[in-house]
Amino acid sequence: MDGDRLPDEVVLGMIARRLTEAMNQPWQVTGDLAKGPGSLAVALGEDHTGHPGHVDIDFVLNVDRPEDTTISDCATGYGTTPEETVDRAIEIWLGTTGSALLELLAQDGSFAGHYAADDPDGFPGWHTIHGGITGWGIGDDFQAVQHWAADNPLAPHLAPALGGSFERDHLIGVKAFFGSGGDSETAEIRVNGVHHEAASQALAGLPWPRPADGMSYARTFLLLVHDETRDGVGDEVRDETA
Structure with missing residues (x-):
């Protein structure tokens, strides 16, 4: 969609x-x-x-310590008006990234699921909250990638590529966006809003569906809460979200 971007105060509202x-x-x-x-x-x-429907969102758990408690991500919406497009982007963010962040606050499973540090479907050594999985596309198999992502947890497949690359030992946001349509294929991992090439290549190598007709894409978000191999980090994160 072409058009001017909405003012920041409108998007924040x-x-x-x-x-x-x-x-x-x-x-x-x-x-x-x-x-x-x-x-x-x-x-x-x-x-x-520069896309009018693209929104970069920094969720801050503690405004007095933004450098340690900010989880950054972005989303792009679609629609016929700037308002509709941005609202769709926010909806996508809230259903994936936002669900993990709200679950961090709620801690009761009402927004997203939890994986312990030793869960074979989780991220080794880290307590992980798995946000929602959204999908979209065209054709009979438009939900194929979304269904695959629900049945095949990404964390253990991404961990070897991601391990050792984090700049802090708590609150690591990992977004996955992947799928294909026609001659185009996308597999992208962003860590705290920044593209991670090795993890993106690992995602591209997984056997998720590539429908021959139409298109199918999925997006999800993992929040690595704290590195449980380091003493005291879990207590610090709990203090920030209390």
Whole structure:
């Protein structure tokens, strides 16, 4: 969709409304932030695409310590108007990345699932929250990749490529976006908003479906909460989300 980008304050207002509905607690726009209960806030990251439906979202668990408690991600929506397109991007973010972040706060399984550090379907050594899985496409098999992702946890396949590459020992956000259509194929991993080439190649090498006709794509998000091999880190994260 062509058109001008919505003003930041409008986008933040749309995010605040969505989070208010999801958490049943008030969020409101204050300056360049959408502020929620306690120390929670959302800021908009720097636009790196120029696409009017692309939104870069920085979810901050503690506004007094943004460098240690910010989980960054982005999403692109689609629609016939700028408002519809951005709202769809926020919906995609909330259903994947947002679900993992809200589960970090809730800690009761109501938003997303948990994997212990020793779970064979999890990320070795890390407590992991697995956000929702969204999918879209065209044709009879448009949900094929989404269904595959639900049946085949990505964390143990990505761990060898990701291990040792993190800049901190807590709150690592890992987004996966992959699928194919026609002659085009995409397999991308972003870690805290930054493209990770080795993990993207690992994802591309997995046997997810490539429908011969139409297209099928999926997106999901893993939140690696804390490295359980390091003493005290789990307590620190729990303090930030209390």
